Amino acid sequence: MRPTQTLLGGGGHGQVGKHGVYLGGWGNFGGLKQKGIVSYGIAPNRQQPLAGAFHDAIFNTWRRFSAQVFYWATPALAGYYLINWAVERNHYLNSKAGRAEFGEEE
Structure with a gap:
């Protein structure tokens, strides 16, 4: 049997910890899974690798x-x-x- 859409979505923050409530994947506890969001960053050691060396x-x-x-x-x-x-x-x-x-x- 497949969980309903409400259980897949987390069901709101009022039901966190309640039996049968899907919390989300690892790192997304208690909310909807985010899709299509891409963020880019650069590591601090790549910006100026010899800064102050x-x-x-x-x-x-x-x-x-x-x-x-x-x-x-x-x-x-x-x-x-x-x-x-x-x-x-x-x-x-x-x-x-x-x-x-x-x-x-x-």
């Missing part, structure tokens, strides 16, 4: 850099000064003055 990249990079710089800069500087001291010490020990000072011990 360079500005945000600069400030986001600075924020991330400043949050992490103390974790890697401190050991990097300590390692640089340690290696620099070792190279200078090696040059001194292999120089004429270094051999004269420490040459007898080796």
Whole structure:
């Protein structure tokens, strides 16, 4: 048996929740199905896909850099000064003055 036209149309808002009342399809609860209505839109990321990208990249990079710089800069500087001291010490020990000072011990 086929529902009557009143049941297909929703039957008005006064009968919502009443047994036997057709509420409409998903997204159209309580009203008539709309046909022939077409709407067009454009997504916000399609309007200006790179709007503010360079500005945000600069400030986001600075924020991330400043949050992490103390974790890697401190050991990097300590390692640089340690290696620099070792190279200078090696040059001194292999120089004429270094051999004269420490040459007898080796």
